[in-house]
Amino acid sequence: MGKGKLAKFADMASYPHVFEYPYSVVDEVPFDMKGRWHEDFFRNDHPIVLELGCGRGEYTVGLARLYPDKNFIGVDIKGARMWTGATEALREGLPNVAFLRTNIEVIDRFFAEGEVAEIWLTFSDPQMKKVTKRLTSTYFMARYRRFLQDRGRIHLKTDSNFLFTYTEYMVEKNGLPLEFSTRDLYHSTLAEHPDTEEARILNIRTYYEQQWLDRGLDIKYMRFLLPQAGELSEPEVEIELDEYRSYNRSKRSGLSTAK
Numbered sequence: 553m554g555k556g557k558l559a560k561f562a563d564m565a566s567y568p569h570v571f572e573y574p575y576s577v578v579d580e581v582p583f584d585m586k587g588r589w590h591e592d593f594f595r596n597d598h599p600i601v602l603e604l605g606c607g608r609g610e611y612t613v614g615l616a617r618l619y620p621d622k623n624f625i626g627v628d629i630k631g632a633r634m635w636t637g638a639t640e641a642l643r644e645g646l647p648n649v650a651f652l653r654t655n656i657e658v659i660d661r662f663f664a665e666g667e668v669a670e671i672w673l674t675f676s677d678p679q680m681k682k683v684t685k686r687l688t689s690t691y692f693m694a695r696y697r698r699f700l701q702d703r704g705r706i707h708l709k710t711d712s713n714f715l716f717t718y719t720e721y722m723v724e725k726n727g728l729p730l731e732f733s734t735r736d737l738y739h740s741t742l743a744e745h746p747d748t749e750e751a752r753i754l755n756i757r758t759y760y761e762q763q764w765l766d767r768g769l770d771i772k773y774m775r776f777l778l779p780q781a782g783e784l785s786e787p788e789v790e791i792e793l794d795e796y797r798s799y800n801r802s803k804r805s806g807l808s809t810a811k
């Protein structure tokens with residue numbers, strides 16, 4: 553039988569590579585490692601890559617295996633999910649993996665200016681009702697800028713047409729350099745070049761990704777850079793909502809488009 557939540561939480565509290573700072577304690581407990589992840593935890597100067605909303609941490613662990621010369625930190629608020637990746641990394645003895653359990657809204661409290669090289673957003677909730685909750689909104693981009701290197705790379709892998717379309721508009725409106733974009737990952741680039749490094753990276757499948765693939769949905773992927781210069785502005789566009797999300801989402805607004 554699998555472990556229950558309490559046993560997972562106990563494991564997490566004892567893991568040396570897991571840092572737990574949910575919103576409720578973040579004001580009271582100082583975080584001494586801001587600006588010191590290289591020196592105090594990884595003990596190298598390799599680039600740091602975050603997976604925001606990592607769930608079970610498939611990308612954090614999968615990328616860490618592929619790139620021993622980079623450091624990976626999975627971030628999520630759900631400890632029982634994160635336990636899976638954290639336990640795998642520990643069992644394999646991966647020295648380049650950490651997990652941070654916190655709310656992404658306060659992510660800039662944990663990293664100093666320029667400390668992070670790349671961000672992965674994997675199957676993030678599209679947050680169709682509220683733009684400031686969307687992880688690719690300019691609200692979050694402004695936060696990422698506080699710790700991401702100039703022209704740091706952001707990867708978005710998603711099933712959501714809404715989130716992908718919104719992000720395309722956001723990138724275009726702000727003139728962010730777009731490195732790559734596809735609306736049907738597994739029937740285009742990867743199928744044509746299965747042996748490339750890019751294919752190895754993009755073939756890592758997350759828990760949510762597998763569920764959407766099983767339903768026959770196309771997986772979308774884009775990669776863009778976030779320069780430090782220039783003011784960011786929100787795109788004012790109406791985007792069609794993802795209808796299928798109503799299957800497993802309890803509340804819907806009844807609208808068919810959103811900004």
Ligand SMILES: C[S@@+](CC[C@H](N)C(=O)[O-])C[C@H]1O[C@@H](n2cnc3c(N)ncnc32)[C@H](O)[C@@H]1O
Nearest residue numbers: 605606607628629630655656674675758759760
């Ligand atoms: C749809 S799941 C995707 C999980 C994983 N990336 C995957 O593909 O299987 C979204 C994840 O983001 C986390 N999340 C969403 N908003 C968050 C926030 N503001 N702060 C921390 N975690 C958040 C949730 O807890 C959840 O695990």
